[in-house]
Amino acid sequence: xxxxxxxxxxxxxxxxxxxxxxxxxxxxxxxxxxxxxxxxxxxxxxxxxxxxxxxxxxxxxxxxxxxxxxxxxxxxxxxxxxxxxxxxxxxxxxxxxxxxxxxxxxxxxxxxxxxxxxxxxxxxxxxxxxxxxxxxxxxxxxxxxxxxxxxxxxxxxxxxxxxxxxxxxxxxxxxxxxxxxxxxxxxxxxxxxxxxxxxxxxxxxxxxxxxxxxxxxxxxxxxxxxxxxxxxxxxxxxxxxxxxxxxxxxxxxxxxxxxxxxxxxxxxxxxxxxxxxxx
Amino acid sequence: xxxxxxxxxxxxxxxxxxxxxxxxxxxxxxxxxxxxxxxxxxxxxxxxxxxxxxxxxxxxxxxxxxxxxxxxxxxxxxxxxxxxxxxxxxxxxxxxxxxxxxxxxxxxxxxxxxxxxxxxxxxxxxxxxxxxxxxxxxxxxxxxxxxxxxxxxxxxxxxxxxxxxxxxxxxxxxxxxxxxxxxxxxxxxxxxxxxxxxxxxxxxxxxxxxxxxxxxx
Numbered sequence: 267x268x269x270x271x272x273x274x275x276x277x278x279x280x281x282x283x284x285x286x287x288x289x290x291x292x293x294x295x296x297x298x299x300x301x302x303x304x305x306x307x308x309x310x311x312x313x314x315x316x317x318x319x320x321x322x323x324x325x326x327x328x329x330x331x332x333x334x335x336x337x338x339x340x341x342x343x344x345x346x347x348x349x350x351x352x353x354x355x356x357x358x359x360x361x362x363x364x365x366x367x368x369x370x371x372x373x374x375x376x377x378x379x380x381x382x383x384x385x386x387x388x389x390x391x392x393x394x395x396x397x398x399x400x401x402x403x404x405x406x407x408x409x410x411x412x413x414x415x416x417x418x419x420x421x422x423x424x425x426x427x428x429x430x431x432x433x434x435x436x437x438x439x440x441x442x443x444x445x446x447x448x449x450x451x452x453x454x455x456x457x458x459x460x461x462x463x464x465x466x467x468x469x470x471x472x473x474x475x476x477x478x479x480x481x482x483x484x485x486x487x488x489x490x491x492x493x494x495x496x497x498x499x500x501x502x503x504x505x506x507x508x509x510x511x512x513x514x515x516x517x518x519x520x521x522x523x524x525x526x527x528x529x530x531x532x533x534x535x536x537x538x539x540x541x542x543x544x545x
Numbered sequence: 546x547x548x549x550x551x552x553x554x555x556x557x558x559x560x561x562x563x564x565x566x567x568x569x570x571x572x573x574x575x576x577x578x579x580x581x582x583x584x585x586x587x588x589x590x591x592x593x594x595x596x597x598x599x600x601x602x603x604x605x606x607x608x609x610x611x612x613x614x615x616x617x618x619x620x621x622x623x624x625x626x627x628x629x630x631x632x633x634x635x636x637x638x639x640x641x642x643x644x645x646x647x648x649x650x651x652x653x654x655x656x657x658x659x660x661x662x663x664x665x666x667x668x669x670x671x672x673x674x675x676x677x678x679x680x681x682x683x684x685x686x687x688x689x690x691x692x693x694x695x696x697x698x699x700x701x702x703x704x705x706x707x708x709x710x711x712x713x714x715x716x717x718x719x720x721x722x723x724x725x726x727x728x729x730x731x732x733x734x735x736x737x738x739x740x741x742x743x744x745x746x747x748x749x750x751x752x753x754x755x756x757x758x759x760x761x762x
Binding site: 312315316317318319337338340342344346347348349350351352353357360361364365366389 | 550553554557558560561562606609610611612614615616617618619620621759761762
C-alpha cells in the first residue's frame with residue numbers, strides 16, 4: 267500500500283520545469299529522494315505539502331490533496347525552519363498548539379529535554395543542528411504519519427547526522443509511519459532508506475527498492491585507450507580521469523563485461539556523480 | 546475558525562515586538578508631540594502611526610521567517626490568512642484608537658483644554674476611516690510582493706495623502722466650495738466617507754485574496 271502517490275506532476279518556472287513526475291511513497295518505509303542540486307527535489311516536495319501550485323495529482327492516504335487540502339498528518343522539515351526568529355521555545359509551543367489539531371505539548375517538551383534544547387532560547391539563537399532537532403520535535407509532537415524531510419542533514423556534523431538517522435529509525439518502528447527523505451548526502455540513505463527515487467532535470471529516472479536500485483547499475487573502469495570499446499548505447503554517464511575512465515551503465519545492457527574493464531563497487535553516491543556526466 | 550487561528554498566530558508572531566519598551570516610546574512620543582502642539586488629537590494621530598507600523602509586522606516577521614508556508618502546513622486556506630490579517634489590522638487600529646483617546650483625554654485634563662469630547666467625536670471616526678483606508682491600500686501590495694519588495698510600493702498611499710493635503714493650495718476656491726458643501730451636508734459627507742471605506746475594503750480584500758491564493762512558497 268502506498269501512503270503517497272504522485273501522478274503526472276508538472277510545474278513550470280522560467281528556467282526549470284518538473285516534467286510528468288510520477289512515483290509512489292510506500293507506507294511504512296523510508297523512501298530516499300535523490301538528485302543533484304536544482305534537479306527538482308524541493309519543487310516536488312513543495313508540491314506534496316501544497317506550498318506551490320502544480321498540475322497533476324498528489325494522493326495522500328487515498329485523498330487528492332489538490333481537491334482536499336488536508337496535510338496535518340504530514341510533518342515537514344525543510345531547509346528553512348518556518349518559525350519566527352524571535353520566538354522562544356515557549357512561543358513556538360504556543361504557535362504549534364494553535365496550528366496543529368493534534369498537538370501534544372507534553373510530548374514536545376519531552377523531546378526538547380531529549381534533544382537538550384533550552385526552553386528559554388530563541389529560534390535565532392539555535393544552531394543549524396538544534397533547529398533541525400526542534401523541527402523534528404515539532405514533527406513528532408503532532409503525530410505526523412508521514413515525515414517529509416528536505417535536506418535535513420546538510421550542514422550537520424557526522425555525529426549529529428547519525429543521531430538524526432537514529433531518531434528516524436526509531437520513528438519508523440511504528441509500522442504506520444512513513445518517511446520521504448530528500449538528500450544529496452547519500453551515505454544517510456545507505457543506512458536507513460528502503461526505496462530510492464532518483465530525479466534528474468525535473469524527470470524521475472528511477473524509482474525502485476534500494477537493493478534493486480543498486481543492482482540496476484554497474485560501474486565499469488578501464489584504461490583511457492580502451493574507452494571506445496564500450497557499447498555507447500548502454501552508457502548512462504562517464505568520468506574521464508587522468509589515466510582511466512569510469513562508466514555508469516545499465517546492468518541489464520552489460521551482462522557480459524570484457525576483460526578490459528573492471529567492475530567497481532556501486533553506491534548511490536557514485537551513481538549520482540556519474541549519471542548524465544559526459545567527461 | 547481558521548481566521549481566528551491566523552489572528553492568534555499573527556499575534557504570536559509579533560508578540561516579541563509588543564514590548565514594554567515600545568509602549569514607553571509610544572506614550573512618550575504621544576505626550577511630547579501633544580505637549581508641543583497643545584492639541585490632544587495629536588495623541589490619536591501618533592497612536593495611529595503605531596497601528597500602521599504594527600499592521601505591517603505580520604508581513605515583515607512572516608517574510609523573515611517564512612511563516613506563510615507554516616500556515617499552509619497547518620492547512621489554513623489562503624482566504625483565511627487574508628481574513629485573519631485584515632482582522633488583526635482592524636484590531637490594532639481600534640486598540641490604538643482607544644489608547645490614543647484615553648491619552649488625549651488625560652492630556653486635555655492636564656492642559657485644561659475644553660471641548661475635548663466634541664473634538665474626539667469628530668476626529669476619532671475620521672482618523673479610523675483614513676488609517677484603515679491606508680491599510681486597505683497597503684495590504685494587497687504586501688500580499689502580492691511580500692514585505693521587503695512591497696515596502697516601497699506601500700509608501701504610495703502616503704504620497705497620495707501628501708498630495709491630498711497640497712491640493713487646497715492649488716485650487717483653494719474649489720476646495721472651499723467642496724468643504725462648504727460637506728459642512729452644509731454632514732449626512733452626505735459621512736455617507737460618502739463610509740461608502741469610500743466600504744468600496745476600498747471590498748476592492749482591497751478581493752485583490753489580496755486573489756494574489757495571495759496564487760502565490761507559491
